[in-house]
Amino acid sequence: MLIAILTGFLFAILLFFGGKKLVNHKLALLPTLIPLGLFVYFVRFIGEVSNKEFIHKTYEWIPSLGVNLSFTLDGLSLLFSLLITGIGTLVFAYTSSYLKGHEYLDRFYGYLSIFMGAMLGLVLSDNLISLFVFWELTSISSFFLIGFNNTSEASRKSALTALGITGIGGLLLLGGGIVLGNISGTYSITEMLAQKDFIQGHEHYILAACLIFGAAFTKSAQFPFHFWLPGAMKAPTPVSTYLHSATMVKAGVYLLFRMSPLMGSTSFWNNTLLIVGLITMVYSAFHSIFRTDMKGILAYTTISALGILVFLIGLGAHESYLAAAVFIIVHALYKATFFMMTGVVDHQAKTRNVTELSGLRKVMLPVAIAGLLAAISNAGIPPSVGFIGKDLIYEGTFHFEHSAILLTAFAILTNVFISYAGYVAGIKPFIGKLPEKFEKVKFPSFFLWFPPVLLGTLGFIIGLFPVLIEKSLVKPILWSIGEDAAEVHLKLWHGITPILGLSLLTIASGIILYFVLKPSAKKEAFITKFEALSPKSILENFNRAFSKFSVLWTRIFQNGYLRNYVSVIILFLIALMGYTLVDGTTYKIDYASFARLTVYEVVILTILILAIGLIVFAKSRLAAVVATGIMGYSICLLFVFYSAPDLAMTQFAIDTLTVILFVLVLYKLPKYLKLSDYKMRIRDGILSIAFGGLISILALEVLAQPVNSEISDFYAKNSYLLAHGKNVVNVILVDFRGADTMVEISVLAISAIGVFGLLKLRLKSVERYQK
Structure with a gap:
């Protein structure tokens, strides 16, 4: 299992040394074999995992700190591993055509490979510290992928924003892992489960939960940290497909799913996830209906879908967990199809603006079919698997014990908006009359249209035969979080029920909204009027204010004069240590306990004082440097007298080197020093005497202790x-x-x-x- 995780990193290293030759025009498909081989490797475990035979592997890393490379392959990690490698295979193949002939294609494959390995390590890790390491590696590799078009200022800014937000989340994850490790005495998630009641009853449970929330919300773009995801759409389409539909943005959802058996079932955990997920899914779905850029539409619907998953986990019921498990699969299939389809349109037509696009079915029919399949699954229209996913969402909300009608209403509203956005992005560009400027659009290559068609078709195959994922993927997910899956049976038709009525209402409302509400630049301009109130604008305003404060602070304290830096540091230390001395926590010094001074010590002390005087009043730089060397050598002698020859030799070497460096640096400076004004010298003298006195008193206090x-x-x-x-x-x-x-x-x-x-x-x- 460790080899499988490291394969992506090893391939990236190989590309570093011979990438240009490995991914040239004739061998551009070669890297696809890496995720394909890993996909086949993980498929082999479906039989074992579906029989509750979970695989655990541990490799020692830092055992003294309780940090090991522990991996668990259960239903949850297997699903994500299959998504990472399966969709990764299609993305690698898609990239070979999408970036064909690109100067840095080898570099792009390297970043993708590192990201794939990091994601596999993340979802397979059973140790919170190793999970954090892989978590950060996904943030770093995604930074390079989002900013791949580094000549674009917008791409660079988006990459920095994404790294900043997700990087903060990584720090919070580390904090949460350390807190949980201190509570339980282990960093293993499996071992923590045995202490669930103790952890939830601990005084630091709320702190640990908040840190985990912060990590998950930033990674999975939950409100108010969602704004980095639309900005990340500046990345090439393969990045959007891989990172922002099926893998990285679901890392936070994975973390919440994984930690729910340990930290869930409490009002704080469930209510927080429910509220944050609810706000995110409604807010983002509403925003999606005003967008005109296809990637922008998909970005906001992705955020909304992530909000739905967090919302379902927050409900904390068996039905909601089942709905979340199925919806992860549903969303990965149709959203990856959407992004790939959008990439083809942008690649061939050179625009993603839905107000300009129409009739493209005449020049790229397979892509139009992929868009139609994705839109149908996104809207939850039978016989797609999206219909099953929508039904299960309503099962989770409709049968919830509190505010079921209100929660169901919010879920319907969200799904109506998402359905509308799917029609706009997946159907509108291909219907109607083909504009003259698009008549010469070339038919896309096989590796551009086949991956989205394949994923879209899978959504319908699974919808018609849900048994394909029932025992192999869905039930193991529920088992991995401690849920009973014996009565789980996925069906396309459950008869005439209230849930069916809600699904039909959603479908009809989405279609009506599509015909009533037409996307336009005017509507998008309307929503941008409220941009000043968005979390993104608030954060940017805070950054600008902080920058102004930093400039002011720098002008006062970091003004380029070393003497000022040293003076401020010493003044702070004097205040800090002086407060300690007058706070009543000092000890009485028994001077009688110290040995009497010897003649050697008196002589060395006298030399030290004379050397200090020479440094202070010397007018020659060379004389001051020599006096500094005399001080160092005098301290060397003290170390010898106190039986520390190793320290004496170290001090001797350092002082000798320092004197030589000083002479070399000061060689070309004027020979004589110009004395500064006496006020400054008096100030520096007072600071020096005060600091030296405090250090002496503290040293005597330390010596007086047993x-x-x-x-x-x-x-x-x-x-x-x-x-x-x-x-x-x-x-x-x-x-x-x-x-x-x-x-x-x-x-x-x-x-x-x-x-x-x-x-x-x-x-x-x-x-x-x-x-």
């Missing part, structure tokens, strides 16, 4: 036994504090890359003077 050698004894005893190293300091840095050292090395590496980038920067003469 010596506790428990920690040092532990390291001395265990350095060789546990880490097989005789140098205690090295062992502490490399083994006991290995994580800290790794982070420090990472920071140094990132800094080195930044410095290297600046050194390699070659600005044009015009750019050098631009601000």
Whole structure:
């Protein structure tokens, strides 16, 4: 299973070294074999999973911290794995034609492969920390995919917005995982389930739930974090199809589904999801009816569909869980079809504006068929699987124990708007008279029209034969979240029931709305008048205000003078430590307990004081540097006297290097220093004396405390036994504090890359003077 997850990453590495040759015109389809092979691999497990034989694999990673690569293949993770690899196969094939001849096609395939591997790792992870790692990898890879057209400012901005919102969600997920790990003593989701009652009764349950909510809502574009998704439509169509219909945007829904058996069944969990999902689905569906860009329409209906899923999970009933499980499949099929169909229209006709498009069936009939199939499934018209999905949604709301009529009314309203949007995007561009400017539109290649037709057809095959997904996919999903699926039977016809009436009402209302409400630029302009009240505008206004504050703050504190930076830092530390000293938490210093000064110490102390005086009053830079070296060497001698030769040698090496560097840096500067005004020198002197005095008092207080050698004894005893190293300091840095050292090395590496980038920067003469 680990190899399956890493396959995408390994292929991306291979593309890095030989991508141009691997994905040239003749071999552009070659990368499709990667997701296809993984799809076949996961299909093999359908039999086992449908018989409740869930697969668990664990690979040690950081066992000392309870962080392992633990993977679980159950009904929920299998469904998402099949969607990731199955739709991924079609997207890879679609890309070979959509981006044919693109200069960076190999790079695009690399990003897609990394994303695919990250998504597989996310849905298969049983450990919350490893899940977080893959979660962040999906955000990073999606950043590169959304911003693939990096010459476009709009694409770059959309990519940054998406990364910012989902990145915050990743941080919240890490926080939630750590809180749950501290409560339960484990990061394994499976092991946490055994402590469900304890976790829900813990005082930090609400905090953990809020952090999980934040992660899921940002990733799955729930209100008010939804605005990054329409902006992400600047990405190429394969990205929109893969990320924004079937995979990444459903990661938040997956997380809520996965965590519901552990954290669900409480009023806080269920009510929060119900309210947020309800607002999102109605708000976004309403917005979709005013859009004229096909991708914009699909973006808002996607957000609405995600809201429906969150809403259904929030209902927390058996019927709603079943509806959510089926709707995940339904939405993935018809929305991927929609996006691919839209991409073909945009690719061939060079526009996505539905007010300009009509009659395209005459030049791309298969694409028109795909759009019709998607629109029918989206509207829930039989015999599509969308009809089954809509019926189950109404089953979940109509039989809910509280406010059933109101919730059902909101669900109907949402589905009517979504149906209308589906007709506009999937049918309107292909009916009517073909405009003269589109008469020369070329018929799309096989790999552009076949994937959407295949997905659209699957929606009807499954609708006619729902038994295909009943035992193989739907029941295992319910089992994986602890629900009884024995009585689950998916049918296209349930007889004449109130639910059938609600479905017919939705279908009829959607059709009537389509004929009554015509998309136009005027209607879109109307809705944009309220843009100032949208969460996106509010956040942008906050960013502008924060930028102004940052400029003001920078002018005051970050004004380019190093002496000011140091003065502010020292002043803050003086205030902080001074408050500690006067707060009554200090200790009485027993000066009699200290040993008397020796003649060596007195001599070294005298040298130190003289060196400090020379530094302060020297008029020559070289003299000041020499005096600084004298101070360092004097401290080296103190370390030797106090039996710390290793510290003495380290200090000696650092001071020698520092003096040499100072001399090299200051070599070309004027020979003599110009003394600053006396007021500044007096100020700096007071700060220095105050800070030095406080440090001295704190040092004396520390020395006056009883010596506790428990920690040092532990390291001395265990350095060789546990880490097989005789140098205690090295062992502490490399083994006991290995994580800290790794982070420090990472920071140094990132800094080195930044410095290297600046050194390699070659600005044009015009750019050098631009601000």
